[in-house]
Amino acid sequence: MENKLKFLIENVNLYYGDSHALKDINLSIEEKEITSFIGPSGCGKSTLIKSLNRLNDLIENCKITGTFLLDGINIYKDIDPNLLRKRVGMVFQKPNPFAMSIYDNIAYGPRTHGIKHKVDLDEIVEKSLKKSAIWEETKDRLKKSALSLSGGQQQRLCIARALAVSPEVVLMDEPTSALDPISTAKIEELVLELKKEYTIVIVTHSMQQAVRISDKTVFFLMGEVIESNKTTELFSRPKDSRTEDYITGRFG
Amino acid sequence: MKAMIDKELAVLHEELLIMGGLCEKAIKNATKALLEYDLSAINTTIYTEIEIAKKERDIEELCLQLLLKQHPVARDLRKISSTLKMLTDMDRIGRQARDIAEILLQTDLSRHIRNTHIKEIATASMKMVTGSIDAYGDNDLQACEAVIEEDNLVDELFNEMKKDIIEMVLADKTQIENGMYLLMIAKYYEKIADHATNIAHWVEFSNTGKYKGEDIS
Numbered sequence A: 001m002e003n004k005l006k007f008l009i010e011n012v013n014l015y016y017g018d019s020h021a022l023k024d025i026n027l028s029i030e031e032k033e034i035t036s037f038i039g040p041s042g043c044g045k046s047t048l049i050k051s052l053n054r055l056n057d058l059i060e061n062c063k064i065t066g067t068f069l070l071d072g073i074n075i076y077k078d079i080d081p082n083l084l085r086k087r088v089g090m091v092f093q094k095p096n097p098f099a100m101s102i103y104d105n106i107a108y109g110p111r112t113h114g115i116k117h118k119v120d121l122d123e124i125v126e127k128s129l130k131k132s133a134i135w136e137e138t139k140d141r142l143k144k145s146a147l148s149l150s151g152g153q154q155q156r157l158c159i160a161r162a163l164a165v166s167p168e169v170v171l172m173d174e175p176t177s178a179l180d181p182i183s184t185a186k187i188e189e190l191v192l193e194l195k196k197e198y199t200i201v202i203v204t205h206s207m208q209q210a211v212r213i214s215d216k217t218v219f220f221l222m223g224e225v226i227e228s229n230k231t232t233e234l235f236s237r238p239k240d241s242r243t244e245d246y247i248t249g250r251f252g
Numbered sequence B: 001m002k003a004m005i006d007k008e009l010a011v012l013h014e015e016l017l018i019m020g021g022l023c024e025k026a027i028k029n030a031t032k033a034l035l036e037y038d039l040s041a042i043n044t045t046i047y048t049e050i051e052i053a054k055k056e057r058d059i060e061e062l063c064l065q066l067l068l069k070q071h072p073v074a075r076d077l078r079k080i081s082s083t084l085k086m087l088t089d090m091d092r093i094g095r096q097a098r099d100i101a102e103i104l105l106q107t108d109l110s111r112h113i114r115n116t117h118i119k120e121i122a123t124a125s126m127k128m129v130t131g132s133i134d135a136y137g138d139n140d141l142q143a144c145e146a147v148i149e150e151d152n153l154v155d156e157l158f159n160e161m162k163k164d165i166i167e168m169v170l171a172d173k174t175q176i177e178n179g180m181y182l183l184m185i186a187k188y189y190e191k192i193a194d195h196a197t198n199i200a201h202w203v204e205f206s207n208t209g210k211y212k213g214e215d216i217s
C-alpha cells in the first residue's frame, strides 16, 4: 500500500553565497514513514532538512529556488514560518533543552501558540513526556532544571518538546550522534513508535541506524541526491556504484 | 581506498575455493573407487571428507567474524551469506562422496559398470561440481547457467539408472543387494548434482542480487 505524500520537493537548488549546496533536488517524503538521509560530511543533508522547516531563512545570503510542497502547500510562499514550524518540528544533533524546568521546556511551545490554562498544559506535558518515553524518569521532578538530566534524557526531552505542539512531521538531524548505545537504542525505539503518528525525517551517519529504523533512505553526495529507495532495497541492491561504495565503506 | 573488508573477503573467497577443490578431489576419488574398484581411492575420499568438514568450520567462523566486525551490506553481505550457503552445499557434496566410498567398502560393483548408466551419471555430476567451483572461482555467470542446465541431464540419467537396475535384478536375483547399492550411489550422484546447481545459483545471487531470477534481501 502506497502512503500519502507528505513533502514533495521539486527542482530545489540552494546557494550559500556562491557555494551551490543543493543541486536539482527532487524528492518525495511519504506520510507516516521514516526517511533517512545519509551521505558524507558536507553533502547537504542538514541543509536540506533545515530547509524543510525554513531554518535557512535565518541565514544571510542563502538563496533557494524550486518548490517545497507540504500537503500541496508551498512552504516558502503560502504559509507563515511559525505555523510551518508548528507543523514541522525539529530535533537537533546536540540536545539543547532551555535552561528552565522540565515542565516549562515542554509547555513553552504550546504557550507560544496560545495555550494558557494549567490543566491543558499539564495534560500536554504529560502526554508529550509519555510519548517520548521519559515520563517515568521525570514525573517526580518536573520542576527541576532540564539541565539536570543526562544527555540521553535531554534528547528525549527535546523530542517531547517537539511533540508538544502536535506537529505532523518531525525532523531529526543526527539525534543520537552524541549519545551512548543504550540511549541511542531508546531513541530508535521511540522513533519507531512515533512513526504511527508522525512523518519522520532523520539524518544519520550510522548505516546500521538507517537500516534499523527507516523505511526509505536517501543517499546524498556533494549536494545531489544520488539514490533514493526503500531502505532494504538500497542496502541490498544499490543501483548506483557511488551508493554502493559509500554504504560498503569504500568511499574516498 | 582499499578497505579492510576487501582483504578479508579475498581471504574468504580463497578459502572457499580451496574447499571447493577438496570437493572435486572427494568426488573424483569416489568415482575412481567405483569405476576401477580402487581401494586406496576409497581411503582418499574418506580422508578428504574429513578435511572438508574441518574447512567448513573454519570458513563458517570466518564468516561470523566478518559479520560481527564489518556489518556488511549490499554485495559484501551477499558475498558472506552466499558463502554460508555454499558451505552447506560443499559439505554435503563431501559427505555424499564419502557415502559412495563407504558403500564400496561393502561390495565390488565393477561388473555392473558397463551394463548401466552409472558411469554417465558419475561423469556428469563430477563435471557439474567442477563447473560450479570454476564458476565460483571466476564469478562466471555463463558457467553458472551451463551447470544449471546440465542438472536436467543428470535427472534423466537417474531415471535411466532406475530402469537399468530393474532389468539387472530381474535378470539375476543374486544381484538384488548390489542393485540397491547401485541405486543408492546413483541417488548420491543425483544429489551431488543438485548441490552443484545450488552453488551455481548462489554464485549468481552473490554477483547480481537475484536468486533464481528473484530479488531477495
Ligand SMILES: Nc1ncnc2c1ncn2[C@@H]1O[C@H](COP(=O)(O)OP(=O)(O)OP(=O)(O)O)[C@@H](O)[C@H]1O
Binding pocket: A016, A019, A021, A039, A040, A041, A042, A043, A044, A045, A046, A047, A048, A059
Ligand atoms: N551557513 C552556511 N553558510 C555557508 N555555507 C554553509 C552553511 N551551512 C552549510 N554550508 C555548506 O554547505 C555544504 C553542506 O553542508 P551541510 O551542513 O548541509 O552538510 P551535511 O551533509 O549536514 O554534513 P555533516 O554530515 O557534516 O553534518 C557544506 O559545504 C557546508 O560547508
Ligand SMILES: [Mg+2]
Binding pocket: A045, A046, A047, A173, A203
Ligand atoms: Mg549535518
